[in-house]
Amino acid sequence: MAEINIRKVGKTYGKTTIMDGVSLDIHNGEFVVILGPSGCGKSTLLRMIAGLEEITSGDIAIGGKVVNALEPRERGCAMVFQNYALYPHMSVAENIGYALKVSGMPKAERLAKIEVTAKSVGLTEFLDRKPGQLSGGQRQRVAMARAIIREPKVFLFDEPLSNLDAKLRVQMRHEIRRIHNTVGATSVFVTHDQHEGMTLADRLVIMNKGTIEQIGTPEEIYDRPASIYVAGFIGSPAMNFLPGRIGPDQNRVVLDDGQSLDLSGAARAGAGQLVQIGLRPEKLTFAPAERAMLKARFDFAEELGSGRVYHLKLEDIPLSLTSPEKRPMIEGEVVGLTFAPDAVHIFDGTSGLRLATTRQTAQVSAMA
Amino acid sequence: MIERTPLLNILSHVILLSGLLVILFPIWLAFVAATHTLQAVNSAPIELLPGDQFWINVKAAWQESDFGPKFVNTLIVSVGVVVGKITLACITAFSLVFFNYRGRMLIFWLIFITLMLPLEVRIVPTYAVAANALQPFQVLLDVTGLTSLITWLSGIEIALEWNLLNSYTGLILPLVATATGTFLYRQFFLTIPDELVEAARMDGAGPLRFLWDVLIPLSKTNIAALATIMFVYAWNQYLWPLLVITDRANYGMVVVQLSDLVPDALTTGGGTPNWHYAMAGTLIVMLPPIAIVIFMQRWFVRGLINTDK
Numbered sequence: 001m002a003e004i005n006i007r008k009v010g011k012t013y014g015k016t017t018i019m020d021g022v023s024l025d026i027h028n029g030e031f032v033v034i035l036g037p038s039g040c041g042k043s044t045l046l047r048m049i050a051g052l053e054e055i056t057s058g059d060i061a062i063g064g065k066v067v068n069a070l071e072p073r074e075r076g077c078a079m080v081f082q083n084y085a086l087y088p089h090m091s092v093a094e095n096i097g098y099a100l101k102v103s104g105m106p107k108a109e110r111l112a113k114i115e116v117t118a119k120s121v122g123l124t125e126f127l128d129r130k131p132g133q134l135s136g137g138q139r140q141r142v143a144m145a146r147a148i149i150r151e152p153k154v155f156l157f158d159e160p161l162s163n164l165d166a167k168l169r170v171q172m173r174h175e176i177r178r179i180h181n182t183v184g185a186t187s188v189f190v191t192h193d194q195h196e197g198m199t200l201a202d203r204l205v206i207m208n209k210g211t212i213e214q215i216g217t218p219e220e221i222y223d224r225p226a227s228i229y230v231a232g233f234i235g236s237p238a239m240n241f242l243p244g245r246i247g248p249d250q251n252r253v254v255l256d257d258g259q260s261l262d263l264s265g266a267a268r269a270g271a272g273q274l275v276q277i278g279l280r281p282e283k284l285t286f287a288p289a290e291r292a293m294l295k296a297r298f299d300f301a302e303e304l305g306s307g308r309v310y311h312l313k314l315e316d317i318p319l320s321l322t323s324p325e326k327r328p329m330i331e332g333e334v335v336g337l338t339f340a341p342d343a344v345h346i347f348d349g350t351s352g353l354r355l356a357t358t359r360q361t362a363q364v365s366a367m368a
Numbered sequence: 369m370i371e372r373t374p375l376l377n378i379l380s381h382v383i384l385l386s387g388l389l390v391i392l393f394p395i396w397l398a399f400v401a402a403t404h405t406l407q408a409v410n411s412a413p414i415e416l417l418p419g420d421q422f423w424i425n426v427k428a429a430w431q432e433s434d435f436g437p438k439f440v441n442t443l444i445v446s447v448g449v450v451v452g453k454i455t456l457a458c459i460t461a462f463s464l465v466f467f468n469y470r471g472r473m474l475i476f477w478l479i480f481i482t483l484m485l486p487l488e489v490r491i492v493p494t495y496a497v498a499a500n501a502l503q504p505f506q507v508l509l510d511v512t513g514l515t516s517l518i519t520w521l522s523g524i525e526i527a528l529e530w531n532l533l534n535s536y537t538g539l540i541l542p543l544v545a546t547a548t549g550t551f552l553y554r555q556f557f558l559t560i561p562d563e564l565v566e567a568a569r570m571d572g573a574g575p576l577r578f579l580w581d582v583l584i585p586l587s588k589t590n591i592a593a594l595a596t597i598m599f600v601y602a603w604n605q606y607l608w609p610l611l612v613i614t615d616r617a618n619y620g621m622v623v624v625q626l627s628d629l630v631p632d633a634l635t636t637g638g639g640t641p642n643w644h645y646a647m648a649g650t651l652i653v654m655l656p657p658i659a660i661v662i663f664m665q666r667w668f669v670r671g672l673i674n675t676d677k
Contacts, residue, residue: 335392
């Protein structure tokens with residue numbers, strides 16, 4: 001049980017800066033998922049918490065104690081690795097109990113604990129096997145059991161599910177969440193898979209190029225992305241972006257192709273400011289021409305079974321729309337689109353940051 | 369690759385079998401020679417079928433060469449070389465692969481270069497060092513002027529000496545100090561995934577614990593391979609023991625003894641060569657390395673091709 005405080009942490013290799021001034025507070029017992037594309041520094045951050053990577057600048061504190069100079073074993077963290085990292089020559093039982101053996105726990109006590117832990121992850125029948133004789137999912141369970149048995153203050157997961165097939169991944173995801181709920185330790189989970197992030201996290205941390213873009217609950221991040229980067233990263237299919245310019249009366253946005261959108265005074269932006277309008281594919285609906293807020297050309301559709309992803313084009317800008325409705329369409333056909341006014345996200349055209357809309361500001365102040 | 373080529377199959381088997389024959393024939397000849405009397409061995413057409421003198425010849429060769437104590441000596445030296453080599457190679461490679469320090473690559477290359485300098489090439493300097501193992505330090509002291517300084521200050525003259533001639537240490541150490549094992553181990557350690565090292569660190573195992581609990585069990589096949597190679601290498605040593613051991617009665621090694629059985633002008637004084645004894649001795653000396661190779665073969669092959677992971 002411990003909170004983790006990351007204060008202005010930076011990492012440089014020689015002259016290249018990998019990470020710069022990252023600050024993050026993780027509460028006791030919280031499940032935090034660090035999400036980002038490969039190379040964004042998320043694994044490095046996790047490894048710095050674990051003590052496997054040196055911290056160039058800043059501090060990391062676990063349970064209120066700065067751990068910068070501590071060895072991994074002194075930090076009270078357990079880690080689950082992407083490739084499981086099981087000891088190939090040891091049996092499952094020996095793998096699970098190795099940390100206890102190193103710490104000098106008597107054999108009888110150790111065996112009893114191995115038994116209990118193995119049972120909790122459903123490995124009882126496999127205790128005598130070698131890792132090489134197990135399937136991917138079972139190996140992952142051994143890796144988890146090895147972490148659980150130490151009763152750590154902090155669980156660290158480094159993309160633990162990326163080597164599993166899709167079905168197993170969902171299953172293990174539930175398992176990890178269940179273990180987190182029963183054990184109650186603080187968990188930090190690194191992944192590049194947004195579904196894992198959204199489903200597992202109490203709070204999500206979106207990283208990009210060694211900095212944190214946004215921290216928030218999955219819902220906050222989905223509904224109110226702080227930047228174009230976050231908006232485009234979270235959500236599948238990705239959010240549509242339409243470049244435009246705020247009209248003279250500040251109530252309308254004039255898109256590059258000449259169409260204009262009514263914002264009903266939603267944007268807090270000066271007239272003439274360059275903006276990007278973000279619209280989630282699932283918030284767009286087809287509309288008859290007279291009610292249409294936007295017009296686009298149909299390009300092609302992807303079948304999902306439960307619905308379809310319609311790919312449209314607004315001039316040269318690709319636009320997608322998901323809908324359970326299956327309508328026949330011809331390539332090049334002009335269709336009308338509509339959306340709820342509060343489905344619009346407005347981002348600054350140059351900085352990419354979210355421009356707070358008056359309506360949403362009102363909501364926030366009402367909540368506060 | 370699966371191919372249906374019966375002709376090619378037969379051909380390749382013929383090639384293999386003829387290779388085997390080429391290797392086995394001399395051994396067969398040695399065996400046959402060891403089973404005949406002196407007259408029969410030295411008669412004009414070579415005998416190709418064994419006679420009945422085998423045990424008599426073996427016994428004579430054994431006694432003449434004093435093989436009993438020499439086998440013990442050679443065994444001590446071979447085992448010493450094997451143990452020393454494996455320990456040294458393992459620790460050196462462990463340091464080179466898993467620790468990051470200045471000059472690591474330089475040290476590796478220095479070790480690697482010794483692969484190109486076998487004992488035979490550097491036999492004179494090695495002998496000089498064996499004659500006085502502290503010679504290099506003496507030279508250092510002399511060159512830096514420390515010797516004369518100390519003599520001038522205290523009147524004591526420093527003369528370091530540690531003679532390794534006529535000792536097991538002298539026989540073993542130069543054979544241990546080669547790069548083959550270090551290189552083999554390094555290549556194996558490089559295949560150990562980083563995550564495994566990190567998992568051990570997370571589990572709280574320090575470097576030595578990791579070496580003992582993870583690396584050594586994982587490198588069992590490498591140890592077997594290296595042990596086999598080094599045992600045969602040490603057992604077959606001829607030049608080095610010949611040089612460094614003058615006290616043959618106490619420290620003689622079998623291969624050197626064997627050479628005395630092989631007839632030449634020196635040993636027989638120009639008389640009739642005792643080929644039957646020489647061949648019997650050869651067979652005896654051959655046995656331990658063959659036994660080791662056969663016994664270790666399974667692990668040995670796996671260690672060299674490195675698939676057991």
